Amino acid sequence: MSNQAIANRYADALxxxxxxxxxxxxxxxxxxxxxxxxxxxxxxTQFLTHPKVTNAQKQEFIQKSFGQTLSETSLHTFYLLVDRKRMDILIPMINKFQALAYEAQDKAEALVYSAQPLSEQEQQQIAMVFAKKVGKSQLVVKNVVNPEIIGGIKIRIGDRIYDGSVKAQLDRMERQLIAGTR
Incomplete structure (x- = not known):
């Protein structure tokens, strides 16, 4: 069984x-x-996956690192991953859990690439407009600054990409000029 399939099972149980x-x-x-x-x-991750570190030491490390931040449910999930020597699937499990949680809450994550950091108001505006387009009640906007975009924004929601960047428009114009359609 692949690590992703195992991560999916743990995420589903959690x-x-x-x-x-x-x-x-x-x-x-x-x-x-x-x-x-x-x-x-x-x-x-290296410490938690190291074979010479005992499970008790790993659990103590998790307790000291996250004891105040994690609920009992999350903490016991981490302990279970340590006991079963599955800490290597931590990140894929968390990603799958987030996808399940967002689906249950009718949310989606939107990665918004822009040349400059977006203000909170701009992020809220994008969330409001694009939530309707993808049929979700709420979008969680994560702004990624990428100077190569030049201007405008590029939005990725799941497997959909909305590209209104200057770079994309320049690339389209270049293709049209090369093809001789303009």
Whole structure:
């Protein structure tokens, strides 16, 4: 069985438990914090996957690192991953859990690429307009600054891309000129 399939099973089990306890949003936020720590600190994952470190040491490390931030449900999920030597699926599990949680809450994540950082008001405007286009009640906007865009914005929601960037328009014009259609 692939790691992604295993991650999906753990995420689904955690999702069902969080939904049953009515703490879906809290668990999702906790897991996003843990994901950020794991991605920004490679030593974190190395320690938790190292074969010479005992499970008790790993669990103590998790307790000290996240004890105050994680709910009992999330903490026990991490302990289970340690016991089953599955900490390598932490990030895919968190990603799948977020997808399940957003689907249950009728939300979607929108990655908005722009040349300059967007203001909070601009992000809210984008969320309001594009939530209707994709049939969701709410969009969670994450702004990614990319100077190559030159101007405008590029939005990715799931597998849909809305590209209103200057770079995309210049690329289209270049293709048309090369093809001789203009």
């Amino acid at each position: 999702f069902q438990l969080a939904k049953e306890k009515n703490i879906l949003e809290d668990v999702n936020q906790e897991l996003q914090v843990a994901k950020e720590v794991a991605q920004s600190t490679p030593e974190f």
